[in-house]
Amino acid sequence: MAASTLTEVARLAGVSPATASRVLNGSARKPGPGVSERVRQAAETLGYIPNAQAQALAKSSSGLVGLIVHDIADPYFSAIARGVQEVAREQHKMVLLATTAGTPADEREAVAAFAARRADAIVIAGSRSSRPEDEQGNAELAAELDRYCRNGGHVGVVGQAIVGAGALDGYHLVEVPNEQLAAELAGKLASSHSRDFVIIGGPEGLITSDDRIRGFQSGLAAAGRPAAEVLRASFNRAGGYEAGLVLAERIRDARKAEPGNEGAKPALCIFAANDVMAIGATAGLRSQGFRVPRDALMAGFDDIETLRDFRPGLSTVRLPLEEIGRLATLSTVGPEVHGGLDMDHDGGAAVTGQVTLRRSTEWTP
Amino acid sequence: MAASTLTEVARLAGVSPATASRVLNGSARKPGPGVSERVRQAAETLGYIPNAQAQALAKSSSGLVGLIVHDIADPYFSAIARGVQEVAREQHKMVLLATTAGTPADEREAVAAFAARRADAIVIAGSRSSRPEDEQGNAELAAELDRYCRNGGHVGVVGQAIVGAGALDGYHLVEVPNEQLAAELAGKLASSHSRDFVIIGGPEGLITSDDRIRGFQSGLAAAGRPAAEVLRASFNRAGGYEAGLVLAERIRDARKAEPGNEGAKPALCIFAANDVMAIGATAGLRSQGFRVPRDALMAGFDDIETLRDFRPGLSTVRLPLEEIGRLATLSTVGPEVHGGLDMDHDGGAAVTGQVTLRRSTEWTP
């Protein structure tokens, strides 16, 4: 990694390093045109590339933004990542990626690594957990983040506030009305169907999942429906698949108990707490010979890009994922830059979603 | 970004900065247990986080690996990114992300940015272009990469060598037998179908696309079939969709010309140069009322994870994308680390794919 240095350029141009620095890396003071030209020429012939590390060290700002996701190959996260990347690019920053599978310990580590690199901002995209066994990990994560903020860092959080984090400025929240939207979805489904509802959720304590479940339940209640049973599984396709198998079993049993009912309306309307789980559940049902919406209705959440080509069209709640990534990143760069954005006083922002009904919840006899 | 420094820790522990450095950041020399404990204690109470920038500056190795993709939200790239991320993590490095939409100018810029950050390695995942209008851009990209390599950097390239790059060591290629696999796919399809073949390719000059097209054609030739017509579109879902519309028109015309033929076998077997194009093409056909495989057969390439839940099951060539990302990254970290891997003398590697036939190319009357 031995590239030519500013000093070498300066020497070749016959000027001092200070002058070379001034002309090459935008300073307030502009040296005279003759000198500038010589320096630029020298830099060109030497193939000079400024050492960003040294620059960062000297002016203590790294031009880095850290992004924490559970899994970069998950469409939900990669959509957000795209948004983050876009803004970073606009701001002439680079994004530093960390994937953590959602474990607080890994996230703490990632934050520490970002802090070590003196990242200007950190965006946390994954859902936080409030499980008791994660309490310790969460506390440590929160402490690490607090420290990072106290040292002047900015963190953009997607969805919900960090559990246990102090009320520092430095935290910027992009609010996602998960609960409200889930309630709305439940309301719409309840108004057009008289089925039993079942919810496939992530592990208990995963906040995004819990919010959506709570919202869905309250939506059902508002429609005068009994609370839905909640199946727990991991918050990804595999979890959905397993839950799908369980539900397939259940449908089979119901059919057996009522043999005359084969052609009847599907008995179940399933709400999965995110789209990839819904997709997994659909696959699980399918593996047992059951189809959506023929044998069960299905709805998800997020409207990931994958859904565009998923059959049957999956009812879901559309979230502007890319925009969420953009906003989370923008919120960290200081209020001066985001003109006319929907930012609240904290420099946080809120997005809105949209219930989107498709064929997976339509039953035509 | 003012965190506590090594010097402060050292002072608190009553030792010299040198000693503090030795105990906190793994050095060859291990200070005595008493001193170590004091230093560690001091670091703990101060919440010391080493400044990675300064470390990088001092030992000129940044612990960064740069990753260049066209679009992080594309399943192909995000799968590779996952592999890169995994290895980076194992090696205690961090991933620096850049998305470029495939334009050589952007990629040059990304390489320069990585070089500025003194990234230990750069992984280029996107396909290179050999179009005449990109020639200038490619040359500049190659120059930038050459310079990076000459300065001691390592670059891992997925798929095909960089056009115009020097024969420096520092380049490590993960070979993907696109051509051969496409030929194999063509052979299998030709042996079971007597349809006309059509190819949906990316823009002319996109090397991955061209390789696959060439391979498919030669596979057809080997099976005694005439060369397939090639439709050009952008190398993503949108491109596939457009091509799908064009082909729908064509099918419609053919049907009109031969009215009695409605229930006949589909006239076309379509090979799209990657899965997302195939998905797009399927959607395009569908929008015009045509189904796969009823009205046209369809095959893709890559076997992206999305296909798992795509109906009809898409015939494709399975590529170990995550592994490709892993290998590309591993190949850059020096031969000592990868024990027992399939590496060639250059520290490059080769992967193999597998033709995977699914329902999209089955026609049952």
Place this chain on the structure above:
DNA sequence: AGGTGCTGGGAAAGCGCATTCCCACTGCAT
């Protein structure tokens, strides 16, 4: 006892750059 080889620790020199301070020089008013 005097020398030898080791050990654990500190002092100091950078790594490449930004930036503050300082100096020489200019053009102008006094």
Place this chain on the structure above:
DNA sequence: ATGCAGTGGGAATGCGCTTTCCCAGCACCT
């Protein structure tokens, strides 16, 4: 002619850390 602000450039310092070099102390040998 003398003083002044203003300008274009250089010297020097420091960002936080690693690492080489050096030194004091010790156990060991002849």
